[in-house]
Amino acid sequence: MSDPLKVSKTVSTESKTVSMLAKRQQPYLQNLNSEQLSAVEETEGPLLVLAGAGTGKTRVLTTRLSHIIHTNRARPSEVLAVTFTNKAARQMVERVAELLGRPADGLWLGTFHSIAARILRQNAELVGLRSDFTILDTDDQTRLLKQLLKSRNIDDKRWPARTLCTMIQRWKDQGLSSNNIERIEILDKGEFANGEAPSIFLDYQKRLEILNAADFGDLLAHCITIFKSNPDLLSSYQKRFKYILVDEYQDTNVAQYLWLRLLAATEDQNICCVGDDDQSIYGWRGAEVGNILRFEKDFSGAKVIRLERNYRSSGNILEAASGLIGKNSGRLGKTLWTKGDQGLPISITGTWDGEEEARLIGNEIEILQEEGQCLEEIAILVRASFQTRAFEERFLSIGIPYRVIGGPRFYERQEIRDAIAYIRMLVQPDDDLAFERIINVPKRGLGDASLQIIHQISRAKNISLNASAQLLVQTDDLSKKARNSLAKLLEDFNRWRSLIKSHTHWELLKIILDESGYTDMWLHDKSPQSPGRLENLKELVSAIEEFEGFSTFLEHISLVMDNEEGRTSQNNAIIVANDANIPTKMLSIMTLNSAKGLEFNNVFLPGWEEGLFPHQLALDENGSTGLEEERRLAYVGLTRARKQVQIFFSANRRIYNQWVSSIPSRFIDEIPSDNVIAKPVNQTTHLDNVNKAHLNVDEKWISPAGYLGTKLRPRKELNSNDVRAEWEEEPAKTRHSGSKFNSGDRVIHRKFGLGVVKHADGDKLEILFDKVGRKKVIDRFIESE
DNA sequence: GATTGTCTTTTTTTT
DNA sequence: AAAGACAATC
Numbered sequence: 009m010s011d012p013l014k015v016s017k018t019v020s021t022e023s024k025t026v027s028m029l030a031k032r033q034q035p036y037l038q039n040l041n042s043e044q045l046s047a048v049e050e051t052e053g054p055l056l057v058l059a060g061a062g063t064g065k066t067r068v069l070t071t072r073l074s075h076i077i078h079t080n081r082a083r084p085s086e087v088l089a090v091t092f093t094n095k096a097a098r099q100m101v102e103r104v105a106e107l108l109g110r111p112a113d114g115l116w117l118g119t120f121h122s123i124a125a126r127i128l129r130q131n132a133e134l135v136g137l138r139s140d141f142t143i144l145d146t147d148d149q150t151r152l153l154k155q156l157l158k159s160r161n162i163d164d165k166r167w168p169a170r171t172l173c174t175m176i177q178r179w180k181d182q183g184l185s186s187n188n189i190e191r192i193e194i195l196d197k198g199e200f201a202n203g204e205a206p207s208i209f210l211d212y213q214k215r216l217e218i219l220n221a222a223d224f225g226d227l228l229a230h231c232i233t234i235f236k237s238n239p240d241l242l243s244s245y246q247k248r249f250k251y252i253l254v255d256e257y258q259d260t261n262v263a264q265y266l267w268l269r270l271l272a273a274t275e276d277q278n279i280c281c282v283g284d285d286d287q288s289i290y291g292w293r294g295a296e297v298g299n300i301l302r303f304e305k306d307f308s309g310a311k312v313i314r315l316e317r318n319y320r321s322s323g324n325i326l327e328a329a330s331g332l333i334g335k336n337s338g339r340l341g342k343t344l345w346t347k348g349d350q351g352l353p354i355s356i357t358g359t360w361d362g363e364e365e366a367r368l369i370g371n372e373i374e375i376l377q378e379e380g381q382c383l384e385e386i387a388i389l390v391r392a393s394f395q396t397r398a399f400e401e402r403f404l405s406i407g408i409p410y411r412v413i414g415g416p417r418f419y420e421r422q423e424i425r426d427a428i429a430y431i432r433m434l435v436q437p438d439d440d441l442a443f444e445r446i447i448n449v450p451k452r453g454l455g456d457a458s459l460q461i462i463h464q465i466s467r468a469k470n471i472s473l474n475a476s477a478q479l480l481v482q483t484d485d486l487s488k489k490a491r492n493s494l495a496k497l498l499e500d501f502n503r504w505r506s507l508i509k510s511h512t513h514w515e516l517l518k519i520i521l522d523e524s525g526y527t528d529m530w531l532h533d534k535s536p537q538s539p540g541r542l543e544n545l546k547e548l549v550s551a552i553e554e555f556e557g558f559s560t561f562l563e564h565i566s567l568v569m570d571n572e573e574g575r576t577s578q579n580n581a582i583i584v585a586n587d588a589n590i591p592t593k594m595l596s597i598m599t600l601n602s603a604k605g606l607e608f609n610n611v612f613l614p615g616w617e618e619g620l621f622p623h624q625l626a627l628d629e630n631g632s633t634g635l636e637e638e639r640r641l642a643y644v645g646l647t648r649a650r651k652q653v654q655i656f657f658s659a660n661r662r663i664y665n666q667w668v669s670s671i672p673s674r675f676i677d678e679i680p681s682d683n684v685i686a687k688p689v690n691q692t693t694h695l696d697n698v699n700k701a702h703l704n705v706d707e708k709w710i711s712p713a714g715y716l717g718t719k720l721r722p723r724k725e726l727n728s729n730d731v732r733a734e735w736e737e738e739p740a741k742t743r744h745s746g747s748k749f750n751s752g753d754r755v756i757h758r759k760f761g762l763g764v765v766k767h768a769d770g771d772k773l774e775i776l777f778d779k780v781g782r783k784k785v786i787d788r789f790i791e792s793e
Numbered sequence: 794g795a796t797t798g799t800c801t802t803t804t805t806t807t808t
Numbered sequence: 809a810a811a812g813a814c815a816a817t818c
Contacts, residue, residue, distance in 0.1 A: 092808070121808055146807095165813090170804085224808065292806060392805050414807080448794095455794050489794090567808085601806045623805055641806080664803060665809050 034078070036071060036107050040064075047313045048072045050280075051081055051251065054272075054307035056300070057282040060344045061329070061647035062320030062607065065282055069255060070100055072280065073115075074107035076251050085114035088249040088271065092256045094119055094568045096605060100255075116249065120264050122567045124227040127234075127245070134238060135230045140559065142221040142432065143566035147425070148441045149173050149223050156211050160204065167201045175200060176209055180225025181294025183263040185233055186213040218470075219440055228263045235270045246274045256604075257283030257303075261294035269306065277307055285340045286333050287644050289601055291630070291637050301340060318344045320607055320650050322351025324683040328653070329646040331680035336636045353685040354646075354653045356676060361660045362395075366402040369612050372654060373408060373595065376610055383409065385609040387596040389645050391621040394663075395614065396597050403595070413598035419565045423530065423541040427548055428565065430520050434504055435558050438472035447473075450529035452497060458490040474498075500524065513561070514553045521545060600641045603648050611649035613642075614656040616673035642675045 037045060047057045047068045059065035073089060076082055091097045097118045105111040116123060125143065132139045144152070153169040153176075175196075184192050186209065193206045201208070216222060222230060235242040252272050254260070260268070272279040281303060288297045304310045318326055326344055333339070359365040373386060388399055396412050403410045418424060426449055432442035447462075448454045465485075466476035480486055481495040504520050511519070521527045527545065530538045555561040596608070615621055622638035630637070646653055657672045749755060753765040 094808085119808065174804095227808095289806075290808090293808075394805090451795075453794065457794075487794095599806065620805095625804065626806090637806095662809095 034075075036074065040068070040071065041317060043313055043315050043317070044068050044071075047280075047315065048075050050311060050313070051076055052276060052278060054277045054303075054310040055280040056257070056303045056310055056312045057280065057315065058300075058312060058340060058342060059282055059284055059315040060318060060342045061284065061287065061644070062318040063315035063344070064319060065255075065284070065315065066096075066099070066103070066605070068315065069253060069282055070103040070107060073100070073253060074104050074112075077104075077112055078108060082250040083114065084112040085116070086248060086250040087115055087117075087253070088123070088251070089115065089117040089253040090120050090123060090255065090268075091117075092119060092259055093605075094122070096255060097122075119567070120260075120267070121224060121227050124231045124267065125563070125567060128222065128227055128230050131234050131238075131241065132230075134234045134241075136217050137222060137230075138220050140220070140436065142219070142436060142439055142562070143227070144216075144221050144223045144441070145566060146173060146224075147420070148221075149176075151441060151444070152215060153208070153212060156208055156215070157201075160201075160208070162201045162204065172200060172205060172208065175205055176212065177223075177225050178294060179209070180223075180229050181261040181263055183229070183232065183261075183266045185226075185229040186210055187233065218472075220436070220438065221441075225263070228267050232263065232266055232270065235267075242270060245271060250276075250278060252279040254279070254281040255283075256287075257281035258285050258288035258297055258300045259283070259290045259293075259295045260299050261290075262296055262299075263294070265296065265299045272307070277309075279307065284342075286336070286342070286640055287604060289604065289637060289641050289644060291633070292626075297338075301338075314342055316342050316344055318346045319348075321346065321647060322349055322649075322651060324351050324353050325646060325649050325653055328354050328679045328683040329643050331683070332639065332646065332675060332678045333643040335678050336639055338636075352652045353683055354655060354679060355685050355687055356655045356657075357687040358672065359656060359658045362398045362658050362662065363402075365614050365656050365658045366398040369399065369614060369654075369656065370402045370406055370408065372612070374406070381609060382593055383595045384593045386612070387598065387603065387606070387608040387610070387648065388612040388614065389598060389600045389603045389648065391600060391615050391623060391641070393599055395620075399597055399614075408595055409593070410595040410597055413596055414602040418544070418547075421541070421544060423544055424548055426526065427517070427521060427545060428562070430524065430526070431517065431558050431562065433474070433501060434508075434516075434520070435562070437474045437501070440466075440473045443473045443477075446524075447494075447497070450525045452493045453489050454493055454497075458486055458494070461485055512553075513555075513557050514549050517552055518549050521549075600645045604644055607648055607650060609649070609651045611645065611653050612656065613645050613653060614658075615661075616655050616657040616676055617661070617670040618673055619668070619670050620661070621673050621675070639675065639678075 037048065040048060041064075044064055044067070047055070048071045051072070057065070057068060059068065069089075073087065076087060077084055089097075089100065091100060101112075101115070101117055104115070104117075116126075118126075128135075128137075129139045129141075132141055150169045150173050153172050154164055157164045157167065157169055157172070179192055179195070182195075184195070189206055189210060192209065196203065196206050198205075216226070235245075249271055252268070254268060268279070281300070283300050285297055285300050288295055288300070291297070304312060321329070323346060326346055330344060357368060359368060369388065373383075376386060377383065390396060393415065396415065400410065400412065419428070426446060429439075429442040429445040432439045433446060436442070444459070447459065462473055462476050462480060465471075465480060466473050469476065469479075477494055477498060481491055481498060484491075486494065500523060504516065504523075507516055507519065527542070530541050530545070533541075552558075552561050555564060621642070622635055626634035626638050628634075655676065657676065658670075660667055660669050662668070749765045749768050751765055751768060755765055
């Protein structure tokens with residue numbers, strides 16, 4: 009991208025006065041349409057930008073931010089910009105730097121949580137914490153709550169800690185901290201542990217304070233408390249943030265809303281919120297669509313600008329999405345339009361089971377590739393993450409490189425969490441949760457009995473577990489064996505702490521992992537995952553080099569929850585640091601939720617079945633509100649695509665090892681029929697699947713609107729023939745010597761077992777497996793026998 | 794205190 | 809199917 013802002017060192021004075029002049033002189037404004045332009049230039053006073061999908065929201069936001077800085081309305085450090093994801097934040101930083109032609113250092117740009125954490129660290133003592141407080145994740149929280157339940161003799165099977173954890177989180181989302189306990193008591197309907205939940209909540213907060221820890225919700229909750237009880241401090245922040253920008257406003261919860269209102273409660277109220285009520289998909293996390301619907305009332309004199317021209321999707325896609333979302337009530341209402349082509353209709357395909365669905369989508373993707381479509385431009389968006397598995401298996405076997413975005417996270421892995429617990433113990437000896445986690449990992453003969461004693465002392469004297477351990481090694485309360493072992497561990501930690509000055513943090517981490525016996529533990533572990541775990545530990549050691557020190561690292565992992573590269577088919581180890589670049593172009597697989605804000609040429613939407621999408625739980629728990637949110641999710645899915653959307657549903661699916669049959673999603677019928685083309689199931693029959701594919705499809709799968717079996721696809725007829733032809737022809741093609749394997753080689757594949765190479769073409773192999781028959785496989789997954 | 798085997802359960806979305 | 813919880817056993 010060129011550098012539109014390079015123009016001007018002299019411009020800034022004039023540009024404030026005349027917009028037309030500014031427009032001419034500031035080329036970065038030139039490619040905006042008139043609504044976008046006014047959204048950028050209306051810098052003063054409260055502004056709500058209602059930006060439909062694909063209307064250039066991000067662009068407006070980044071340009072606006074650059075504009076404010078470029079015209080010297082504020083310095084970077086006087087601008088607060090909040091996003092929901094770290095990815096969005098990162099992109100914004102990049103694009104602003106691009107527009108300005110230099111990095112905008114000092115910007116307060118980040119997620120609600122990371123900014124709140126920053127503010128809280130500066131003022132932690134006002135809520136009884138030290139500035140080096142730990143940020144707990146859900147796992148820590150649940151463990152803690154479990155302990156509290158236990159101490160009250162509450163059966164944690166009947167009332168699981170996880171449930172309580174979400175309840176507490178929910179309260180915090182609603183802006184209720186432990187100071188509002190009366191209101192919580194009213195809210196709590198006593199359904200958890202006979203109404204003990206609020207009082208456990210109080211205990212929990214007390215524990216957090218002792219632990220010098222804050223959970224996710226506290227980051228905001230504490231900030232709000234601080235702001236409310238320290239007007240001077242609040243006003244210093246208010247003065248500092250001359251301009252506030254908020255992305256994805258429709259997803260703010262009450263706590264975030266209160267936080268923003270406090271910060272924006274100045275005379276000028278220079279707050280600009282960008283959002284789309286139709287894309288509110290985080291209600292389950294406490295998001296209130298009401299916030300966006302109420303904006304004009306909340307901020308007096310607010311202006312509203314609508315962005316309705318869509319630059320992304322084809323006419324068919326846009327109409328389909330609009331038709332669908334039109335079934336929702338209580339919208340602000342927008343009419344998206346485009347000058348683009350009508351494009352391809354949305355195709356709908358029914359399949360027999362999840363495997364067939366994956367197979368057909370795999371075929372479609374191969375066709376797209378042949379047509380020259382880049383894998384990077386294709387995405388599969390699923391409702392629930394278990395759906396990714398079928399695709400992974402399929403793509404592994406046919407050799408399509410993919411990445412699962414937002415899959416299991418690096419830092420959530422057991423070995424990583426253990427390693428992190430060691431670090432936490434190192435820098436924060438009083439971190440009880442870390443202490444508990446690693447005291448007997450690897451095994452040191454310090455089991456439950458010893459731990460109980462340590463607990464007793466710590467409770468009796470109101471000191472941390474570490475402190476209580478320090479006392480216990482002086483006494484005879486522990487068995488001799490346990491005592492020695494504990495003493496050794498404590499000494500080890502002291503020694504490691506003494507090394508902090510003389511060693512780099514990554515060297516030290518390695519030393520700790522080795523000397524503690526943690527590495528050995530996995531070396532001697534015979535389970536198939538242990539090599540991967542060791543690999544991950546190595547990854548962690550090298551990732552930590554990227555950070556200044558342990559504390560920066562800890563902050564990073566507790567706040568930067570997304571691992572941006574995702575889990576890939578190329579590489580099982582996951583990268584924490586931001587600058588890893590993965591060479592190959594890859595297909596993306598992710599949940600609909602995490603797809604928000606992204607766009608692709610081709611989008612596959614599998615699993616459109618009643619019960620899965622809309623999800624049964626959403627319907628059960630929240631009735632029609634739940635349904636509407638699911639519908640918005642569908643809307644988000646559709647509008648991710650530029651060129652083509654292909655929807656799939658399956659008659660049967662295996663869930664928890666049980667076959668479940670379902671009917672097509674109601675959403676399928678809610679898409680206007682003009683924009684849809686249905687693919688009769690029996691035409692989709694694929695060679696792998698000949699025998700079972702068309703069992704009683706016809707009667708069963710015709711949707712109420714009669715989509716199935718009524719229309720044919722205009723584009724390439726379903727490719728089973730093409731695929732077959734290609735399959736049969738391939739052996740005739742010239743074979744390249746570049747291949748690591750030759751025909752006749754005996755090989756092993758980690759999923760399919762033993763087989764014989766039939767053909768080799770570069771890294772693509774065709775193998776006849778002893779157990780599963782012929783498969784196309786990429787050589788990366790193959791080893792010689 | 795550790796190990797082994799049996800029984801149970803499984804939340805959709807995530808900062 | 810897989811992971812976790814729990815009990816029985818070494």
